[in-house]
Amino acid sequence: MSKRKLTRQQRWRIEKVQAERAQRAAKRDAQDADKLEAGEYGPERHGRVIAHFGRSLDVRPSEGGPLHRCHLRSNLEPLVTGDRVIWRAANDGSGVVVARGERDSVLERPDARGQLKPVAANIDQILIVFAVEPAPHANLIDRYLVAAEATGIAPVLVLNKTDLLPEGGGELMTLLGQYQALGYPVVTTTTAEEHGLDALRARLAGRTSVFVGQSGVGKSSLIDRLLPDETLRIGALSEDSRKGTHTTTTARLYAFDNDDSEAGELIDSPGIREFGLTHLDAQQVTEGFVEFRDLLGHCRFRDCRHQQEPGCALLEAVERGEIRAARFASYRRILDSLEDEGR
Ligand SMILES: Nc1nc2c(ncn2[C@@H]2O[C@H](COP(=O)(O)OP(=O)(O)OP(=O)(O)O)[C@@H](O)[C@H]2O)c(=O)[nH]1
Numbered sequence: 001m002s003k004r005k006l007t008r009q010q011r012w013r014i015e016k017v018q019a020e021r022a023q024r025a026a027k028r029d030a031q032d033a034d035k036l037e038a039g040e041y042g043p044e045r046h047g048r049v050i051a052h053f054g055r056s057l058d059v060r061p062s063e064g065g066p067l068h069r070c071h072l073r074s075n076l077e078p079l080v081t082g083d084r085v086i087w088r089a090a091n092d093g094s095g096v097v098v099a100r101g102e103r104d105s106v107l108e109r110p111d112a113r114g115q116l117k118p119v120a121a122n123i124d125q126i127l128i129v130f131a132v133e134p135a136p137h138a139n140l141i142d143r144y145l146v147a148a149e150a151t152g153i154a155p156v157l158v159l160n161k162t163d164l165l166p167e168g169g170g171e172l173m174t175l176l177g178q179y180q181a182l183g184y185p186v187v188t189t190t191t192a193e194e195h196g197l198d199a200l201r202a203r204l205a206g207r208t209s210v211f212v213g214q215s216g217v218g219k220s221s222l223i224d225r226l227l228p229d230e231t232l233r234i235g236a237l238s239e240d241s242r243k244g245t246h247t248t249t250t251a252r253l254y255a256f257d258n259d260d261s262e263a264g265e266l267i268d269s270p271g272i273r274e275f276g277l278t279h280l281d282a283q284q285v286t287e288g289f290v291e292f293r294d295l296l297g298h299c300r301f302r303d304c305r306h307q308q309e310p311g312c313a314l315l316e317a318v319e320r321g322e323i324r325a326a327r328f329a330s331y332r333r334i335l336d337s338l339e340d341e342g343r
Pocket residue numbers: 160161162163164189190191192213214215216217218219220221222238273
């Protein structure tokens with residue numbers, strides 16, 4: 001993209017807006033200092049960001065109780081949903097966030113300019129949902145797995161609509177077995193049966209999860225079942241995504257309340273659901289195939305591209321049947337698609 005030339009007038013206006021914004025932040029900090037001195041803010045507490053709207057955040061106290069709409073100290077970098085924070089409550093139900101905790105993990109997405117931006121933090125697992133109908137195309141699951149591996153967040157494969165499986169399970173169940181053999185946890189679900197989500201609920205317990213997957217696989221249906229009280233809000237989310245405002249709709253954290261504190265949590269937004277179709281580089285793709293990892297660095301040529309080089313450790317493993325040919329083909333396909341995108 002060519003650099004946009006700003007007129008002097010535009011530049012002046014931008015500088016003015018920025019100066020005003022800095023002034024407002026400084027004023028608020030000064031007011032905070034006054035409030036702190038006057039004892040209007042309570043002691044420091046732990047909490048978690050449930051949603052955010054610019055520099056305004058909904059914080060849930062760690063010990064429970066109502067949410068507090070907090071603002072963020074101007075010296076702190078922006079926070080995202082799922083962040084753990086130190087905050088102080090004011091008497092009027094508001095509060096101020098004074099520090100951010102370490103992040104165990106961050107989920108990022110490219111913004112409108114293609115720059116990676118954090119959208120959620122402290123996620124324990126990415127549930128990759130696919131279905132009997134629409135069936136996943138050949139390398140779709142691998143694409144999602146590679147994208148998940150690149151985040152460092154553990155992926156889980158969820159096969160939904162098992163009520164539509166053919167007798168004996170068919171090819172999809174065979175495929176699932178192959179992923180299980182690679183070490184990936186696999187869960188099957190159906191919304192057509194009363195106990196169709198039991199295995200999923202067990203998997204969600206005590207963890208913070210996100211659901212991703214292509215359109216029509218049943219993400220909304222599963223989430224509606226898991227969060228019956230939140231149905232309206234979820235509906236509102238998908239309406240936003242239809243209007244195409246998904247990139248600006250921020251993520252929200254939901255607790256699965258089964259009268260069970262260990263029921264687990266979900267972070268959801270239309271943007272997060274689309275995860276996996278984001279950009280990756282060739283190295284991330286190579287490292288995203290877990291069964292390649294021990295072999296990397298063992299090719300005869302240090303700059304081996306694993307195409308037809310003699311002494312290629314990956315090709316030899318395919319020959320020996322240690323790497324499934326279909327996975328290797330998928331690897332090639334994903335790399336080719338990166339080249340098509342000019343990376
Ligand atoms: N037979 C069967 N149909 C299901 C099941 N789960 C969901 N569906 C149906 O699949 C269709 C798509 O489900 P959604 O929940 O909208 O899928 P989604 O993944 O949220 O799709 P997007 O909103 O487009 O991302 C709906 O008609 C659901 O009723 C299931 O377990 N079995």
